[in-house]
Amino acid sequence: MKNTNLSMDNILKTSQTNIDNATKYGKKRRRQEALLGYALASPGILVIVIFSLYPIIQTINLSFHSLKLTMPGLGEPFVGIKNYLEISHSARFWLAVWHTFEFTLYSVVFELVFGLLIALLINRPFFGRGLIRAVVLIPWAIPTAISSMMWKFMFDDQLGVVNPILMKLGIIHHSIVWLGNPNYALGSIIFVDVWKTTPFMALLLLAGLQVIPSELYESAKVDGANAWQRFFKITLPLLKPALLIALLFRTLDAFRVFDVIFILTGGGPGNSTESLSMYAQTVLMRYMDFGHGSALAVVTFVFILLISIFYIRLIGIPVDQENKE
Amino acid sequence: MKMTSRLIRGTLFYTAVILFVVIVAFPFYWQLITSLKSPQEIYQMPPAWWPSSFYFGSYKDVFTKTPFGLYLLNSFIVSSITTILCLVFGSTTAYAVARLRFKGKKFLLGLVLSVSMFPPIAVLSPLFLILKNLHLLSTYQGLIFPYMTFTMPLTIWILSSFFREIPKELDEAAIVDGCTRLQTFWRIMLPLSGPGLFTTGILVFIAAWNEFLFAFTFMTNDAMRTVPVGIAMFQGEHSLPWGDISAASIVVTVPLIILVLIFQKRIISGLTAGAVKG
Numbered sequence: 001m002k003n004t005n006l007s008m009d010n011i012l013k014t015s016q017t018n019i020d021n022a023t024k025y026g027k028k029r030r031r032q033e034a035l036l037g038y039a040l041a042s043p044g045i046l047v048i049v050i051f052s053l054y055p056i057i058q059t060i061n062l063s064f065h066s067l068k069l070t071m072p073g074l075g076e077p078f079v080g081i082k083n084y085l086e087i088s089h090s091a092r093f094w095l096a097v098w099h100t101f102e103f104t105l106y107s108v109v110f111e112l113v114f115g116l117l118i119a120l121l122i123n124r125p126f127f128g129r130g131l132i133r134a135v136v137l138i139p140w141a142i143p144t145a146i147s148s149m150m151w152k153f154m155f156d157d158q159l160g161v162v163n164p165i166l167m168k169l170g171i172i173h174h175s176i177v178w179l180g181n182p183n184y185a186l187g188s189i190i191f192v193d194v195w196k197t198t199p200f201m202a203l204l205l206l207a208g209l210q211v212i213p214s215e216l217y218e219s220a221k222v223d224g225a226n227a228w229q230r231f232f233k234i235t236l237p238l239l240k241p242a243l244l245i246a247l248l249f250r251t252l253d254a255f256r257v258f259d260v261i262f263i264l265t266g267g268g269p270g271n272s273t274e275s276l277s278m279y280a281q282t283v284l285m286r287y288m289d290f291g292h293g294s295a296l297a298v299v300t301f302v303f304i305l306l307i308s309i310f311y312i313r314l315i316g317i318p319v320d321q322e323n324k325e
Numbered sequence: 326m327k328m329t330s331r332l333i334r335g336t337l338f339y340t341a342v343i344l345f346v347v348i349v350a351f352p353f354y355w356q357l358i359t360s361l362k363s364p365q366e367i368y369q370m371p372p373a374w375w376p377s378s379f380y381f382g383s384y385k386d387v388f389t390k391t392p393f394g395l396y397l398l399n400s401f402i403v404s405s406i407t408t409i410l411c412l413v414f415g416s417t418t419a420y421a422v423a424r425l426r427f428k429g430k431k432f433l434l435g436l437v438l439s440v441s442m443f444p445p446i447a448v449l450s451p452l453f454l455i456l457k458n459l460h461l462l463s464t465y466q467g468l469i470f471p472y473m474t475f476t477m478p479l480t481i482w483i484l485s486s487f488f489r490e491i492p493k494e495l496d497e498a499a500i501v502d503g504c505t506r507l508q509t510f511w512r513i514m515l516p517l518s519g520p521g522l523f524t525t526g527i528l529v530f531i532a533a534w535n536e537f538l539f540a541f542t543f544m545t546n547d548a549m550r551t552v553p554v555g556i557a558m559f560q561g562e563h564s565l566p567w568g569d570i571s572a573a574s575i576v577v578t579v580p581l582i583i584l585v586l587i588f589q590k591r592i593i594s595g596l597t598a599g600a601v602k603g
Contacts (some may be wrong), residue, residue: 036506037427044418051448053442121341128342134589135346137447138353141533141585141592145553146574153359153567161355164371199349200596207597220402256444259537261585263557273549277446277538280520281369287543290450301447308442 041255056301083295092271092317093296096279099186100303103275104254105262107193111250112243114194120235122202123209138197143197147192148263153194155179155264182272185265189273192262197253199245208242209235234280237279248256248311256303353578360384360571367568383568393573395548396555403465403551404533407472409530412522420510422481423488424496425486441478445538448474456543463546471539476529483528486598487521488514524595525590531581552577556590 267274284293462465
């Protein structure tokens with residue numbers, strides 16, 4: 001009896017020292033690992049700090065100064081929130097805010113609806129699916145500037161092909177000046193953006209759909225669920241993470257829209273299609289007014305930040321993934 | 326009964342697929358036939374659906390009368406160097422993020438993510454002033470460095486998700502065999518993630534090749550323009566030379582289409598690794 005007790009004690013003792021050794025050794029290794037982590041992470045992080053974080057801080061700083069490159073004699077005096085006050089009093093600014101929200105809302109909603117439809121359509125195996133998936137990528141891979149030029153030509157009221165097609169189909173009865181008419185210009189721009197990015201949205205959603213196990217659908221079928229029920233009870237809930245992330249990326253992308261508008265209308269006619277990025281770029285580079293332009297850039301940035309926070313609240317923090325493993 | 330309903334559903338399905346392909350592909354088709362039409366035919370209304378005879382003058386003009394060849398070279402140099410720098414600097418960061426435990430990693434990932442979210446317009450003015458002071462406007466470096474603002478976060482996100490897919494047991498085994506952490510990165514991770522590096526490279530290259538705002542703002546000298554800006558600036562005084570624009574677009578579009586068709590699986594896996602799984 002005594003003997004067994006003793007040996008039990010011994011076993012406990014040795015295992016305790018083993019654990020001690022392991023944690024000591026582990027601590028050293030962990031410290032080394034952390035040091036190596038910092039060393040290896042630093043090049044990429046340094047690049048981000050130098051080329052992104054520092055300029056962002058500079059933009060915020062510039063937005064509190066008056067700086068006009070056309071009048072270098074004036075220097076760079078600190079003016080507080082004067083730039084912000086001035087832009088908030090300008091009708092052109094609020095119009096740009098409105099257009100940006102309008103553009104973002106419409107293009108993202110259409111892209112989501114069409115993207116989901118296409119993803120559902122090509123989710124099942126069929127002859128030629130590989131080719132379709134490749135076709136889907138093409139509008140995404142072509143520079144927006146180039147596809148916008150193509151559409152500018154097709155929308156042209158003199159030479160374009162859009163009017164003849166719509167007239168042939170009986171949808172319109174006389175030529176429309178798509179890009180030169182304030183009533184149609186923003187709609188045309190949204191159309192081009194939807195054309196360009198719906199395929200990409202479809203691709204992201206398709207990837208989300210393919211992760212859903214097919215057994216779920218089979219057992220739901222056995223239980224007598226119809227197609228609608230299967231869609232709302234299985235597809236939609238399981239697709240939610242992919243859906244939200246795709247939406248987040250598309251919304252942020254749409255909100256900073258520049259190329260499509262710059263090429264199709266240049267913000268016109270009048271200022272009827274000017275977005276925030278477009279307006280900020282014009283103030284910065286055409287008027288060379290870096291104070292006001294920076295304030296506009298900061299406002300755009302703040303909007304994007306708010307949108308991201310909203311989405312991330314909905315999704316949960318995507319960077320958490322590591323800890324879940 | 327069952328046969329016919331299946332037939333109807335099949336027909337509807339393929340009609341929808343074909344309609345989708347036609348809508349996606351039509352602008353490319355239109356660009357191609359416009360590039361092959363003679364100037365008179367381009368200005369003819371209603372437009373012809375097929376050129377009456379193939380005319381290659383637009384292709385000749387775009388290379389002889391405009392600096393389009395130079396634009397192609399500029400784009401190629403800038404995009405390639407950006408890609409190489411990103412892979413070199415980004416891969417170590419991605420490895421640290423994917424494999425090593427250290428304090429503040431969550432913060433770093435958050436930083437990378439938030440950087441990828443902010444609009445390029447938010448860094449435009451300071452970058453312009455910095456480049457101006459360093460006399461880097463209209464130089465290759467003056468575009469390569471700004472391109473790092475959006476390509477570096479992209480690289481880190483995509484590469485780290487590729488690195489995570491390599492089984493941990495492999496580097497553990499290498500460590501047991503006496504490799505240091507750095508050696509496992511160098512001898513195991515990098516060679517095994519060759520496809521991942523390649524995929525990331527394609528995505529970064531396309532992103533840099535397509536960029537417009539920075540290229541438009543920082544390349545103030547005409548001869549330094551990149552392809553997207555160059556094509557957008559083809560506008561003459563009164564009318565747009567649509568034949569030349571179409572020919573130039575086709576020259577750029579066709580290689581990209583071939584690239585996409587060849588590497589579609591890799592591109593899709595890269596995009597979904599970055600977005601859906603992330």
